Amino acid sequence: MQNLDLILTLTGGFAAALVFGYLTHRFGLSPIVGYLLAGIMVSPHTPGFVANTELAEQLAEIGVILLMFGVGLQFHFREFWAVRRIALPGALIQSLATAAFGAVVMHTLGWDWKVGIVFGLAISVASTVVLTRVLSDNNEIHTQTGHIALGWLVMEDLFTVFVLVLLPVIFSPGVVGATGIIEAFAFTAIKIIVLVIFTFAVGGRLLPRFLTHIANTNSQELFTLAVLAIALGIAVGSAYMFEVSMALGAFLAGMVVGQSEFSTRAATEALPLRDAFAVLFFVSIGMLFDFNSLIESPVFVIATLAIILLGKPLVAFLIVALMRYPLRVALSVALILSQIGEFSFILATVGADMDILPANAQNILVAAAIISITLNPLLYRAGGKIERWLDRCMPGLTNCIHARCAPIPATNGQVNKQSGQIHVIVVGYGLVGQTVVRLLMENDICPTILELNVQTVQSLRSQGYRTIYGDAARINTLTDAGITDAHALVLSVSDVKGESEIIRQARELNPHIRIIARTTYMSNRQNLIAAGADVIFTDEGEVALSVTEMILKQFGATPDQINRERQRVHESFYESFFPTPPQAKKEET
Template sequence: MDHDFSLILTFVGGLAAALLFGLIARKLHLSPLVGYLLAGVVVGPYSPGFVADSHTVEQFAELGVILLMFGVGLHFHLKDLIAVQKVAVPGAVVQISVATVLGVLVGWMFGWSAISGLVFGMAISVASTVVLTRVLEDNQNLHTPGGHVALGWLVVEDLFTILLLVLIPAVMEARQSGAGDWGGILSELGWMFVKLALLVALTLFAGKKVIPLVLRYVARTGARDLFTLAVLVIALGVAVCSAEFFGASMVLGAFLAGMVVGQSDFCARAAAEAMLMRDAFAVLFFVSVGMMFDPMSVGDCWPLALATLGVVMIGKPLAAYVVVRCLRRPVPLALSVSVALAQVGEFSFILAGIGLMYNILPPDANQAIILAAVVSISLNPILYRQIGPAVKWLQKRGIGFADPGGVNSMALPAPDARRVVLVGFGPTGRILKRILNDNGVEVIIVEMNIDTVTAIREQGGDIVYGDASQREILRHAGIEYAESLILSASIPDAKEIVGVALELNPHIDVMIHTKYMRDVDILKEAGASQVFSSESEVALSMAEYFLREGGADDEQIVSERQRIRAELDREMPGVSVAGHS
């Protein structure tokens, strides 16, 4: 019996190449996406050796895009956007507009039509969610003000992309069907929006009334494989129905399916179950993009590639930086957001693919976008790590660190008052402030989140807005007269903050909260008096609970706690572990 192995060979060959080049990319401290794109080049028709079947890869890639958009919908939360809307919404709109205009100018330079330049500009205006999230995580900035703004910014870009994925095919199909005049196009668009409204209404209804019931019924069976299957059927089923019955793209249907499941009680589990399938097919999507790249075309399209890189790595971040600064946010936040967005990724390829499908973009445009993606994604983590040194260089020269709008123009307590400077006002900081205030200690807060600063100032609290690693910010908080400096959250710049604080007040007592015990020695060497490790505190609290439940009395628990504290102090002098006295 003869077998056609083309499908399995393509699947295995594509994944194997992606694994190999993804590992190489990680070894070189690059994003795995770079490896996946290069894997596509190697197994593509323009390279010697094994050639994957392009049609089969495209089918797998289509599944990857659907599951990718389902994941985007799962993690789409309007409240995340609302929390940073004052910066993310105007910032993303301005940056997308600037990048689009620059794309039109690039198209004009190379003799393209206005519509070609417009689609090209919109394609390179959006950044990669995968790359941005990884860069923020690697630099421990995902849960910082800059990280929150960047993620909110991406939400706006995602919504913009979804809109384009609906509009571009509708407009082009209206033109190709003979409705070339504006009246005909508007009529087609009107009918399309009616169908989309019906699709959204039905999906929202199903998401509220039907899908939760189905998932709850399947979950009660206790069969994990059935739940995974149910999630995949919902994702792919809504995507296919949106295309077959409503004339919308499967990408939009997948996004809507993810969004409604994401609002249910099964969001976290659905995301976990769909993750493996999504990642595998999403990898093949990037491989399929790489397969379209012809290395021999570099000699012909390098001027276009350079112009594209200029827009992506200079025009976009510059626009983002300017708008964030105009919104009176600090230099570190502006640099963090602008550099993180200086790349292109998955949605750029999707939009470029639509442009090629409808003959809007020339083939060279896609080649240039792939080249720009490889270079920008490779350089992005390296550039992001330079933000800290750049901020310090600017700080020493007093560039861009003026107090925005007099937010720090507050009257501090008298120099002889008992005072603590508290850096960070999250849950730990709030509890510390309450306890210290109750015991007659004046607490001056240093916080980077402008919304938190505004709220505390309205309540009459003493709070300084700015980066605690800056000398002038700590001086404004009265660090010279403070008896203690407390870093209540695990802060990436903790070492620098300690150094600046000790320069201004050599006798200050510095207490630091850090997540990891491995950071204790570094912080102690920097001059911290006491370091409180979350890992050791949690371990001790859990051990105390276990001993107490096992019948141990208070004396035994106190003795054990003291023994552990003594051992930790010998192993890592200066580590503190929490306990009940």
């Protein structure tokens, strides 16, 4: 019978991932947990079907390449440049601090210093796949947290590339000391610089033209093949020609294509394959897990998890907070980095090949990776609760961070309203916020804007707007904005983090304030009403109203008919769908 290892590995891996992914989703957990469990079930360490480990690892590498290509498509250089001051030093300091911490702990447990250093370096690097997936699942890739985390991760990957090159130089016998290290470091830096220049200079000119010719054929199959060939070709070429990671090459390829007019279509064509093969990455991680590692080295596993889940995020939190970022951003970046992944195993493999790491080191890493990857989505979603706990239990720390993160003090009485003037606080200055502020000012209503983007705040201040830089979820920020005597609070941002908590705090500080909130889905309204909102507008509800109005106009309905139907639909959405909140009933009486 012919060899069916590839087909069996794909079939078994996808089927197990589907089953366990569905089950974990039903239990309210991240599907990532299910994919890891699926890998354990098809591994050599459990009874039943056994997938081919080597094939699974190679298929998983394709998933990493396509994932990083997709990240590059969505990652704009100006976004990285905006966070360079935090991503560059932050990634370097955190990686070195975590490596040093790991080396000390492992040396204390009986390992040699050399072993501890390599192991510490391995657990200092977060997983690209996990971080990107968690950000994507929470719709935060294009937020301030997402930009910092992705920029941080790019720098960690570059740092790891240098480490992989320097390890043989530092630890191999017979190699020159400082001179050899400097030469290896310089040679690696030159290769990376040449790769970047070559990719953007040559690829930036050739790839758009190549895709234009392919697009002119009007063949979807050829375009899909072209996207895959570019992603895989540049990734493999980077590894063989420049000796850097394929993930870095794929990321650069995505950035080049992302600057062309084909970025949207390329992302659409690569998305299904990317998601499918990215699942195999988690399955392959699960296949490496050996239960004996927990039994044989429980202390080492616990110590490793302590560094990953406590030590590493603590260092990242302190760095981000010291760089004057808000508490929520510092906490989110710290939590999303509290895991390890693909580069950790690459470093461990190199260390094992050089006879530095002991045999059980790989199993310890796998056990720690599975547990940290499983917990990471849960920890990230719990960021709001952790922030509120810090506010209650460590107010001195949170107040200090809040004070440091406000580089634009509210001066010159900018938030002091005139006596007798209506005062409205608007949270967020996107398109909705801009429209609300403009209409309020045109009607002689005094708006105060709460915004987290420093550049936006500076611009608004220069134009004379009353603006507060800060997180609306913090009581101090609401107080500074004048919440206690404000007439209304408008949450113009859809599904802002901690929206219910903002509403509750505003209601406690000012029981008579009118709170107008915005959310994406009708199903979210109940939570906002329970929190104390008076009026909630939903994106999907307003779209439904607009579509209904347009259809009626097209078929010749009179303005009175349109107004009547609009009112009926509006009442159906915003009055009958959920009961009127208690505070609104009090106002009516």
